[in-house]
Amino acid sequence: MAAVWLSLLLLCVGQTNIIARAAGACVQSGVINEKSVWNQGMSANLNMKFPSAVNSWRVTMTFDRALTNFETWSATPSTSNNVVYTLDNLPYNGNQPAGASLSIAFNAHFASKAEVISVKMNGVEQCRGGVAGAGGAATTTTTTTTTTTPSTGSNNPPSSLPYDYQEVLRKSLLFYEAQRSGRLPSNNRIPWRGDSAMNDRGENGEDLTGGYYDAGDRVKFGLPMAASMTVLAWGAIDFASGYAGAGQSKYVKQAVKWGTDYFIKAHVGSTDFYGQCGNGDTDHAYWGRAEDMTMNRPCYKITASKPGSDLAGETAAALAAASILFKTSNPSYSATCLQHAKQMFQFADRHRGKYQDAIPNAGKFYSSSGYGDELAWAAAWLYRATNDQTYLDKAKGFFQEFSDLSGRPSEFSWDSKHAGVQLLMYQLTGESSYGSMVTQFCDWVKNNAPRSPKGMVYLNQWGSLRHVGNVAFICLVAAKKGLKSNAYENFAIQQLNYILGDGGRSYVVGFGKNPPVRPHHAGASCPDAPAPCGWDQLHTSEPNPHVLYGALVGGPDQYDAYEDKRSDYVKNEVALDYNAGFQSAIAGVLSL
Missing domain, CATH: 1.50.10.10 (Glycosyltransferase)
Known part of the structure; x- marks a missing residue:
């Protein structure tokens, strides 16, 4: 993995048209597949293809507005601003051979419809500007795997348990x-x-x-x-x-x-x-x-x-x-x-x-x-x-x-x-x-x-x-x-x-x-x-x-x-x- 990850998208008035084109590019290129959209959320797949073998991966996904909730079971997500989300591989799916395809299902929740405007895999842009990056897009799909209700108790399992x-x-x-x-x-x-x-x-x-x-x-x-x-x-x-x-x-x-x-x-x-x-x-x-x-x-x-x-x-x-x-x-x-x-x-x-x-x-x-x-x-x-x-x-x-x-x-x-x-x-x-x-x-x-x-x-x-x-x-x-x-x-x-x-x-x-x-x-x-x-x-x-x-x-x-x-x-x-x-x-x- 690269040592430094670019995870922030600079937004300004002059970039409005660029963002609109990029948002369409992620969907049109197949990198993002919006499976189901409702008033305050969507179920979607992030589709990736690995041009070379890796033993770990990181995806940075940017939305055009802040989300109210985001979860996935197929990666470890993190965010500091609810706009840019970093997805790190889980232990069982980090190793990917050259040419492998992987689909990460996620749910995104919002006050008004949010679009994915940028996806970077291991630092390489996948869909901005209407051109898919070196990673391309896979077509394999998986089921959504998220929960949309905040926890009413601890978010972590008891520390003595070896599994989540x-x-x-x-x-x-x-x-x-x-x-x-x-x-x-x-x-x-x-x-x-x-x-x-x-x-x-x-x-x-x-x-x-x-x-x-x-x-x-x-x-x-x-x-x-x-x-x-x-x-x-x-x-x-x-x-x-x-x-x-x-x-x-x-x-x-x-x-x-x-x-x-x-x-x-x-x-x-x-x-x-x-x-x-x-x-x-x-x-x-x-x-x-x-x-x-x-x-x-x-x-x-x-x-x-x-x-x-x-x-x-x-x-x-x-x-x-x-x-x-x-x-x-x-x-x-x-x-x-x-x-x-x-x-x-x-x-x-x-x-x-x-x-x-x-x-x-x-x-x-x-x-x-x-x-x-x-x-x-x-x-x-x-x-x-x-x-x-x-x-x-x-x-x-x-x-x-x-x-x-x-x-x-x-x-x-x-x-x-x-x-x-x-x-x-x-x-x-x-x-x-x-x-x-x-x-x-x-x-x-x-x-x-x-x-x-x-x-x-x-x-x-x-x-x-x-x-x-x-x-x-x-x-x-x-x-x-x-x-x-x-x-x-x-x-x-x-x-x-x-x-x-x-x-x-x-x-x-x-x-x-x-x-x-x-x-x-x-x-x-x-x-x-x-x-x-x-x-x-x-x-x-x-x-x-x-x-x-x-x-x-x-x-x-x-x-x-x-x-x-x-x-x-x-x-x-x-x-x-x-x-x-x-x-x-x-x-x-x-x-x-």
């Missing part, structure tokens, strides 16, 4: 935004995503747009979606200070509400609930953008005659948890969530059955092992939301009816809520019997569960790291309740650090050292429209054109073996439930 947990939290929330279905909001932060599945309808024409796509596909599977929303809400409630310190309280509420809005839409009658949109087999025969789908997307429901106590119970839990989360900030919405939660619980309890018997297609992908845990889970959450003794009595009764609820679980997951409901009951009652169940589970995962050579708790080959995040979250909540606090906190941090880099690499897309660049995700693998996208994109060895920031990939096997291969849907898939416990655990550590 706040950055992980922010990026994980971006992953949920990338999974949105339906009409996207005007402040969408994922520029490569657009409106999709706008014709999702029920049997009688009910509007079923919205919700989340499950994984790298485009099916809206109700059970794992609801389980994810419950866990996200739980983390947002119990570890609110972690979100506040990272400036992400607003965004986690938005993430939960995007799911619960959809559940409320899908609850079309007291005993009628749509639990899936899209056929898994048909959807998986298509590799491409959600925005380009043309296949038929049937929506399936559970009813009194074709019940699904697991699905209805989990959705009741999610809505009850959301009612707590929004009780202060949005009381009317909280009341709506609670009303639907009560109805859904009654539906689940009075009309018993597994949901895959009503929705066979769901059983091919997310087959439920039972519904006793969801019934107890829903009742416990409703008690926490209402303080109505009836629900606590119900929850205790389910522990008597379903004996497996008192046993030592082997996991906490979208299918098995046993560890979660044991912990929640201890939180609510303080009864030692529930506390013993919790410590039995956390002691087992901490001391006796299978481990990889590098120390990862290994519970299942499918999404091995989601289980790491899930048990870390459970044990952090237990620690907060006073159960073996130091031991469980240290265990959770050790497991999370494995994910973030202690395992030899980062397993979070767009974060840390050597993160995955080929997650099994169709939309992220597609180039910008209107370029075609199909099965060739699944099998190419090139990195995904769009960075799916914050996504936790499935993870390594029991020997720590992992290959960043897009077609490996066991180790490189991403999913709503993969991030839910992981993100909540990250917030838990930030709350310590």
Whole structure:
């Protein structure tokens, strides 16, 4: 890098016309690609090409007026005047070979539209005066990765942590935004995503747009979606200070509400609930953008005659948890969530059955092992939301009816809520019997569960790291309740650090050292429209054109073996439930 960096643009009246021409040059040359512009901000990409190899780089970017906020995840930004911004490489993207292209996504916020009028890379002007500099312009694009709300707490993670947990939290929330279905909001932060599945309808024409796509596909599977929303809400409630310190309280509420809005839409009658949109087999025969789908997307429901106590119970839990989360900030919405939660619980309890018997297609992908845990889970959450003794009595009764609820679980997951409901009951009652169940589970995962050579708790080959995040979250909540606090906190941090880099690499897309660049995700693998996208994109060895920031990939096997291969849907898939416990655990550590 050069020793001196020119970072100030001298502005004067006589230069007005020059500035106007230069502003157009940065966009026209492709150095700046304005992906999305709204009244007080824009999402854009800074595109660079390296004519010779470098081991570090610095970009100086000048705007024609002061910004109110600027952030990017792909570089370290700094400014002294909110007009000239210096972007320094991160540890993982400083080395660039000759001819390499790099795209840096950023959000710029302003009182009135700001233009980039100068870009210098390692001291060489790239676009002023209508002529691109020696660096030229790359065409690769990536997703926006910023947050626009100032932090309400510390801007820095605890100094004892070896990784930036706040950055992980922010990026994980971006992953949920990338999974949105339906009409996207005007402040969408994922520029490569657009409106999709706008014709999702029920049997009688009910509007079923919205919700989340499950994984790298485009099916809206109700059970794992609801389980994810419950866990996200739980983390947002119990570890609110972690979100506040990272400036992400607003965004986690938005993430939960995007799911619960959809559940409320899908609850079309007291005993009628749509639990899936899209056929898994048909959807998986298509590799491409959600925005380009043309296949038929049937929506399936559970009813009194074709019940699904697991699905209805989990959705009741999610809505009850959301009612707590929004009780202060949005009381009317909280009341709506609670009303639907009560109805859904009654539906689940009075009309018993597994949901895959009503929705066979769901059983091919997310087959439920039972519904006793969801019934107890829903009742416990409703008690926490209402303080109505009836629900606590119900929850205790389910522990008597379903004996497996008192046993030592082997996991906490979208299918098995046993560890979660044991912990929640201890939180609510303080009864030692529930506390013993919790410590039995956390002691087992901490001391006796299978481990990889590098120390990862290994519970299942499918999404091995989601289980790491899930048990870390459970044990952090237990620690907060006073159960073996130091031991469980240290265990959770050790497991999370494995994910973030202690395992030899980062397993979070767009974060840390050597993160995955080929997650099994169709939309992220597609180039910008209107370029075609199909099965060739699944099998190419090139990195995904769009960075799916914050996504936790499935993870390594029991020997720590992992290959960043897009077609490996066991180790490189991403999913709503993969991030839910992981993100909540990250917030838990930030709350310590």
